[in-house]
Each structure stands twice: as C-alpha cells, then as structure tokens.
Amino acid sequence: MRSILAFTMIACFVATFAYGELSKDEVKRLREGGAILTELRESPDKGISEELWKRAECVVVIPSMKKAAFIVGGEYGSGVMSCRRQRAWSNPVFMQLAKGSWGLQIGGQQTDLVLLVMNRRGLDKLLEDKVSLGADASIAGGPVGRTASAATDAQLHAEILSYSRSSGLFAGIDLSGGVLRPDKEAGARAYGPSVTAREVVFGERRLSTPPAARPFLLALSREVGQPAPVVN
Numbered sequence: 001m002r003s004i005l006a007f008t009m010i011a012c013f014v015a016t017f018a019y020g021e022l023s024k025d026e027v028k029r030l031r032e033g034g035a036i037l038t039e040l041r042e043s044p045d046k047g048i049s050e051e052l053w054k055r056a057e058c059v060v061v062i063p064s065m066k067k068a069a070f071i072v073g074g075e076y077g078s079g080v081m082s083c084r085r086q087r088a089w090s091n092p093v094f095m096q097l098a099k100g101s102w103g104l105q106i107g108g109q110q111t112d113l114v115l116l117v118m119n120r121r122g123l124d125k126l127l128e129d130k131v132s133l134g135a136d137a138s139i140a141g142g143p144v145g146r147t148a149s150a151a152t153d154a155q156l157h158a159e160i161l162s163y164s165r166s167s168g169l170f171a172g173i174d175l176s177g178g179v180l181r182p183d184k185e186a187g188a189r190a191y192g193p194s195v196t197a198r199e200v201v202f203g204e205r206r207l208s209t210p211p212a213a214r215p216f217l218l219a220l221s222r223e224v225g226q227p228a229p230v231v232n
Helices: 002-018 024-042 050-055 120-126 153-157 184-191 197-202 211-221
Strands: 058-068 074-085 093-099 111-117 139-141 160-166 169-172 179-182
Touching: 024 058, 024 074, 024 111, 024 160, 024 184, 024 211, 058 093, 074 111, 074 197, 074 211, 093 184, 093 197, 111 120, 139 169, 184 197
Parallel strands: 139 160
Antiparallel strands: 058 074, 058 111, 074 093, 093 179, 111 160, 160 169
16 A cells, blocks of 8 residues: 555656656747747837737647648647746646638748737637637737727627748738647647646646746747847
C-alpha cells in the first residue's frame, strides 16, 4: 500500500514538473508572435492605431498562416492569444485557426495574422470550444493607420478586427468563415491537462508563466516609443 502511494505521489510530481515543457513549434509561435507585435508597434502609422490597441480586450497572433494539405484550397495556422487583466496581460493561450481559402498566399508566400478582440462579448465567445468567425462572432478587416478615425461603421461595431502582414506590410483582412479555437494539446503541455483557456485568461488558477512566453508578453506590454525588448 505504501509503495503504491509513493508511486502515485512521484507520478503526480513528474506530471506537474512536465507542465511548461513546450514543443519547438509552440516556442516558435511565442517567439514569432512577439517579433510580429514588436514590428507592429514600431509602425503605428502603417499598422494598428494606438486608439484601437488600447481598446482591445485581447490580441491573437497567428504567425505564418499556411495552406493546409488536408483541406483543398484551405489555410491553417497556429498562434497565441493574451488578454488584458487589469494593468497586465494574461498568460498566453495557444490557438488554432482554420478555413477554406482566403487567398492569403501570393506565390507561395506565408502570411502573418493579428486579431484584436474588441469587447468582452467577443472574448466570451472565443473561449468556447470553437467560434465561427462572422457567424458566432462578428469580424471585420481592421483599419490601418495612426488613428481609428477612418474606421467604417462595420469596423467600429465588430467584436473582432483582423489584420494580415505580408512582406512587412499590414492590411485589414476579413476572415469571415474561419474557425478559431483554443489549442488544447498545446495548452495541456503549458499548464496541465485540466486547465481551460478561460482559467488561463482570467487567472482562475495560479499558473506559472512558460519561460518561452516572455518575448511575447514583453511585446504586448511595450509602450510606443520604447526600445524593442531584448530577451536572452
């Protein structure tokens, strides 16, 4: 009996220790997501306005959206999301996005995506098992430029604003028809199999921040005009 109890305790300890052991792909997502946000914040006149940025509840970054071989004419991407929690940003939630063809690739070039979740209603929908963009949650291509004064009525009332980046240039893109969901397998590696995306975002559990998430969270917290974060 004692040996069984001891084995169970050791197994629990090993499982707990293993949390945060992200795959190379997940570490890459966090690193590239931070780099995309840093470039975005350095060029507010050519990217997302500070007005919209400060209003956003959450930010989702999907680096290198690519064609999915198992979906004819479709695209697939994996990324990360973080949400505002008082004056800080939440631990990252790993996300997946899939759809038929948006025509994102020109000559085989991959495209980065950035989504701003603009209100709590959009966030609540996003934290469900999956959300169909444009159906379950309203989405529009975001306005580009230093101010949000050029935003259309549809953009001002959308729950999610979406942007694409290709060859260093940001542009608004309508991702209607896409399906966005938490990446449960990556989340389990980061925080444990029983932790939900909602618990990560709202801090309902005391969770350690994966070390690889530091560049991404620093890029989110950076004020315009500050030097780019240096992460060892």
